[in-house]
Amino acid sequence: MSTTVNSNAGASASASTSTRGSDGRVFSYYPGCSQMAMNRAYDVSTRSVAARLGLELVELEDWNCCGATAYVAIREEQAFVLSARNLALAEQAGRPLVTACSGCFVVLNKANKYMAEDPELRSDITRALAAGSMRYRGTVAVRHFLDVVVNDVGEETVRAQVTRPLTGLKVAAYHGCQFSRPFGERADPEFPDTMDRLVNWLGGETVPFALKAKCCGGLMMTTQPDVGRALTGKILKAAKEAGADCVITCCPLCQFNLEGFQRRVGAAVGCDCALPVLYFTQLMGHAFGLDARALALGDSLTPVAELLHREAVHS
């Protein structure tokens, strides 16, 4: 009956995303595969700052691959089925789904949106899920952890947690391509400023950074290293030239590309590309006074601990 009065003002999926945490503070947490291994530090620091901010991240039970990386490029529909299974699990759990990985975020979000918009895709995926006795009604909100911190938790709560303000620290806020694209729901798709606002709340400043949403090279760093290095090199070079002390990221693959190959990247673009690169969660945790272990700073491939130690001494 509820459908008989229809405002037809875009009665989209967003209107029916009901599974928000009872107080907006409890989320199903989707770590993603990277955070389980190579990017463990992102997972550790995410959980640490979430606890500080009063966000309860309940790891999604029995989660599986989101379908990102190569799969979505080759077999999109199958990738969406993988994501849909996670969405179905989150629906059962009755909470919105949050992930800190931009890659996971995009595929989960796309699967969610496209299922709502495309009846054919929806019926295909529904059939695939049914084979595993699962069902997804389309009620889960998919969120990026950065978006939750900045847009839900907000300035007041974040500022209240700061015990070591990042005074004088110049940060290049590298959002990467997948945080705000393709949908641009909560940040400008071409020029997001979400992390800039966050760094400001932490007492630091961000440098004007023209390449903040350009491609880091993604998987090309392994498949076509020349292209990958050139793209990563541009970003690191621009950050250095803008006077940044460090680069922060909100995506495991960006982090890996930016921190992992600095010497070879430098050689490729003909300049020194050495620059500390860390997750925004690590920087935030440091400002909150969390210790190096809680932020897994030891995993860094660039001198992050030294940078933050220096800052701590300065402030």
Add this chain to the structure above:
Amino acid sequence: MPDQQFEPKIVGFLCRWCSYTGADLAGTSRIQYPSNIAPIKVMCSGRVDPTFVITAFADGADGVLIAGCHPGDCHYSVGNYKAMRRFPMLAKLLDQFGIERARLRLEWISASEGHLYADLVKSFSEEVRALGPLRWKQRIAPLCESVDIARSQAATV
């Protein structure tokens, strides 16, 4: 399974300022939609007496649409709100008659939304087709004669 042969009859009460004009726009834009709907022009969705709706069902309609200006855009400023407030009562009445609520719709179509009108007629026609014929005479007429009474009253005024 819905009867593919069954062509539902739908009566549409369209307000003159927004929805009738929007339906005309679908025409001038040549947007195709099923022929199941027959429009009746009223000045305002607020003019649609619930008795019109019941009469339409009684006279053989399988579905009824009431369409007016979007909330806030009513040419008579609040006529559509009156329609909106009458609607739940009407829906409840349909329940009591045993008429599926999905056979009646209240929608907002502005004068520039010809494409939405066409989409609406498409989806509504399909929905009513899936419900099948109303069969007022067999199902509902025996239950109630009040409509005829109401109608004869109206006719004497």
Add this chain to the structure above:
Amino acid sequence: MIAQDEKIGVYVCHCGTNISGTVDVSAVAEYARTLPGVAIVREYKYMCSEPGQDLIRKDIEELNLTRVVVSSCSPLMHEVTFRKACNDAGLNGFLFQMSNIREQCSWVHDDRERATAKAKQLLAAAVLRVGQQVAMEERIVPVRPETLVIGAGIAGIEAAVRLADAGRKVYLVERLPSIGGHMAQFDKTFPTLDCAACILTPKMVSVGQHPNIELLTYSEVEAITGYVGNFRVRVRRRATSIDPTKCVGCGLCWEKCAVKKVPSEFDAGMSMRTAIYVPFAQAVPNKPVIDREHCLHFTRGKCGICQKTCPADAIDFDIQDEILDLEVGAIIVATGFTLFDAGELARYGYGRLDNVLTALQFERLSHASGPTGGEILTKSGERPGAVAILHCIGSRDENHLKYCSRVCCMYSLKFAHLVREKTHAEVYNFYIDMRAFGKGYEEFYRRVMSEGVHFIRGKAAEVSTVAETPEEEGKLIVVGEDTLLGVTRRIPVDMVILASGMRPAEGTEKLARILSLGCTRDGFYLEKHVKLAPVDSPSDGIFLAGACTGPKDIPDAVAQGAAAAAGALSLIDKGRVIIEPITSEINPEVCAGCQLCIMTCPYTAIHFDSERNVSVITEELCKGCGTCVAGCPSGAARQKSYEDSQIYAEIEGVLA
């Protein structure tokens, strides 16, 4: 029920092939012969044509028809035409009914059989309905001779001057402190390169001095009631804090004003103004206003230096907003446009990068009375060596404005010419398609091409500051695909001009509600007919002119202003207007005095007569929505032209 002695004439129109192409008109006509009371059925190629109308007139006279039905297009199109034809032949026009078998039948259904079946349904409904209709007298009301013009840009000015020159009183309401609109901000005008001020200023002056124009600047329309010929308008005149009878516009006050850093709206933020100000030197009226949001007297209760300075003692901080109640016969809406906010497209760097300008900012930069005295300079005060003009900013963009803003190609060409002329800089136009449709426009395009301006076919992707080569160091680098060459271009320039599109002026939606006007999906006002009634609104007596109905250049806006004035004038000069009899009535014999109708009426048109214990409708206030009729529990309320019996007949017809 149709009476035995009725003789109904039914006329089915082919509309060329518009109807007959889909609907089997002969079958419909054949069917009509089986309907009760039908005496004659004819089909004709164009019923609305003179010979078509003659058929009706002749039949009425020769066959003594008692009622007429025409099956053709939408009644919104030709109801008036056929009603008049009936009247001319001596049949009361309200004994006529139309069935719409074009817009809502032949044009929307491609299946011939089904479309024909539906045309029959609709015709049956009209025949049964017409049998219930009654002869009525047309209601004729007088029309007041004054006109309200809302918006004093070039369209509103044109309309006001035309009406005033015809000897009619005009109230010209403008939200800003001066009239002139956007045109007053422009430097040159395409394609003739006339100086905008030179052609506009004399018109502005004549508005200011015209004895028939009452200028209400710094004012907004708050409410409108009434109907065609007899509107009542409530206007709020914002307090200017200046006594206009004393002020001579000497300018001492704004020279002394302590607040000097308010971004000038007129200069599109390219310069600063004071808190007491006239927006520009040629402003009409040429008297300042105090911007109370920034004035220290109002924000902090201090200062007052202007008051001390004023030799005429014209400054009065205690002046309050004034409410004016006007009565007018016609209304012309000319509220114009606002520029698309280029900041929404962060990739072009507007608001983030220096020397990325909007079109209006460039107009001011190039204007002799602008912030640089007309010299085209970068922020650091140098002449640019290269300038890029990016077309279609916001326009033709699925995510922003879906439509073409029509003027940007041409003003971009004008900018290109001005840059070449004044600085000899290289100019690069990034365009999707060049649209040079108007008189002399294509010629102007050719001229600018011959001036050595570069045209790159492709929408610019971004404006970057990240240099990849030494030549790009310190420059704005415009990156975009040249779709003709199939390569990505990187053009280093010193200045970027964003050719922003046009969207409806701020407040358009609010005014639409005040006036009960409809808007398109893009937010512009909806015309009565986009081709044949482009300056009429769907509401009688309200006319539309200029960019408020969609992007327009100056010649089109002027033409519409004049056309709207002609529309208003023909209404006013006739002095009376026929009102469609659609008002409601309450039968006191049946009314139980429950007063439910009083609660449903949107216009307080119903009052309770406690002596007779019945509700009574004041016809002058009733607008004919019929909501009270639908809500009346006793059936005492009825609506003319939309009687219950008529609607029941129609229901019966469509379901026959």
